[in-house]
Amino acid sequence: MKEIFEWNRLFFNELPEIFILEVIFRSTVMFTILLLTLKLAGKRGVKQLSIFETVIIIALGSAAGDPMFYEDVGIVPAAIVFLTIIILYRAVTWLTGKSKKFEEFIEGKTECLIQDGKFSISSFKKETLAQDEFFSELRIRSIEHLGQVKHAFIETSGEVSVFFYEDKDVQFGLPILPAAFNKKSKIIATDGIHACTFCGHTEEQKPGTSACKVCKKEEWVPAIKTLRIT
The missing domain is CATH 3.30.240.20 (bsu07140 like domains)
Incomplete structure (x- = not known):
């Protein structure tokens, strides 16, 4: 029987700390897949929000929800997902400000x-x-x-x-x-x-x-x- 507030399970789900690197990799891959999928869906598929904004909402929502409900999802990996998404967000925002072509690819154009x-x-x-x-x-x-x-x-x-x-x-x-x-x-x-x-x-x-x-x-x-x- 599992104990409540079993700290290693709560934060890491009994996984080794090196698993954090895999979390970062998984987050980056899924972020990219989400971005490309919504890009292919077109503007009307994400009306009123830009494609990039929709990706951020979906990614953060999923990362926040799972550790709230499932005991086999550690808080630390979820926090790393948040951190990775924010870093990717900052990187994409920086690139859109530097490159007009990249901005049009991410946000589309009128x-x-x-x-x-x-x-x-x-x-x-x-x-x-x-x-x-x-x-x-x-x-x-x-x-x-x-x-x-x-x-x-x-x-x-x-x-x-x-x-x-x-x-x-x-x-x-x-x-x-x-x-x-x-x-x-x-x-x-x-x-x-x-x-x-x-x-x-x-x-x-x-x-x-x-x-x-x-x-x-x-x-x-x-x-x-x-x-x-x-």
Whole structure:
């Protein structure tokens, strides 16, 4: 039967002191794995916190929780985990301040998703951001079509920042309300300005079929030009 406050077990779990070196190694490896995993998950996977901040929270939370509940986890190894994580945190913070490329790798960088009322296709590919998810973000801001949006950016935190045209500068744009967007078709039924459903490019169209001049896709929907309701 184990005794309460058995000090060697409490602090070291009856492990040799040299085990501390293994703890440092384990902590460094897991910290790196966490960082790379969340990096691959993308900004939206860790919305509102940066990837680096999320790694720190997960790592410290795990290190703090186990010795609180499990008698076979020593306090000293857990404390070494904390110390290792803080040292890694300081090292990464120092490197991000010294190297712009390293900072962009760790924190990511702000990407332009909409430029002058049209999608920035290359940025969407980088961010693996679903069109429906993005449209939802815009609708929350009472946006009806892309012609109301001058610029939209995805920040390093995963948040979407939107800058609007003034009312006098609003253009024809791709509708993002489901009822209007779902009217998309490869067959253009009427004369008028239509929007490419893939890239948001707008142009005058006649009945029939047509490929977008920008992305070469062939699905269109009638463009609309309404002012934003605020």
